Amino acid sequence: MYDQLEAKLHDLFWAAEGQSEELALIEEFLQRYPGTALELGCGSGRLLTPLLEKGYLLEGLDNSHDMLQLCREKTEAFEPVLHQAGIENFQTGSTYGAITIPAFTLQLIEPEKISSVLNNIYQHLHPGGGLYLSIFIPWAEITGELEEGAWYLDQEAITPEGNNARCYTSFEVRRISQILSREHRYEIVDEKNKVLEKSTSAQKLTWYWQREMALLLKHAGFTTQQVIGDFTPDLPCDDNCQVLTIIASCDPDDSDATDDPR
């Protein structure tokens, strides 16, 4: 996962969707929870780089050699500490003021491991430190708006060389297990539609409902401080939201005493 062409095209496809809506939220979060921060699943440094440029102290962690190599090149001027490790069992030997898991990366972890991952994150935070995570609900797949088992053009962008980069996706959804299995076919084609490069990848993604994630966080010792819907802090997070951004702290808070996990 996240090797070769998938790694190379990762930032290009994100950029094709416009400016990152998450960046402003992460920046606000880092101001609230100062100190050195760690991004889990930092990838090629798409979010790490602009934050380092703004002067935030950040380390990155990822298990993909290819993504980390791109990240190293992009962040060369800042020489951040980059760990090649799995989110499942990382040990950096440090604690942090803040840990971020943006871009839905937590959903790539096997659901059986999610509790121990959250416990480990807690252990890597200073008392009072903060956790930022974003997760999404794949409504189009759940409701059947996208056809299961059929290949569709998922992402498209023009490469710096002027070629066409495309990602075709097909999926299976297990609604009771809350698992979305996706296969991706990546290709770069020239203006005559000749395939220059291609590769495939597969990923399994678990989705979590808001109350479920709140309980998982609570059991790991976190207090949910804020839930933001669709990257829009001013709008209420309602049942139509596709993206949930959760900010949680690792100090107990009396406001949680009602046992209401929202």
Ligand SMILES: C[S@@+](CC[C@H](N)C(=O)[O-])C[C@H]1O[C@@H](n2cnc3c(N)ncnc32)[C@H](O)[C@@H]1O
């Ligand atoms: C969707 S990308 C997000 C990258 C980056 N955070 C961004 O926003 O551009 C997910 C990243 O998580 C990494 N990743 C996936 N599973 C992982 C795991 N179990 N341990 C460490 N990294 C993982 C992938 O290699 C990839 O770089």
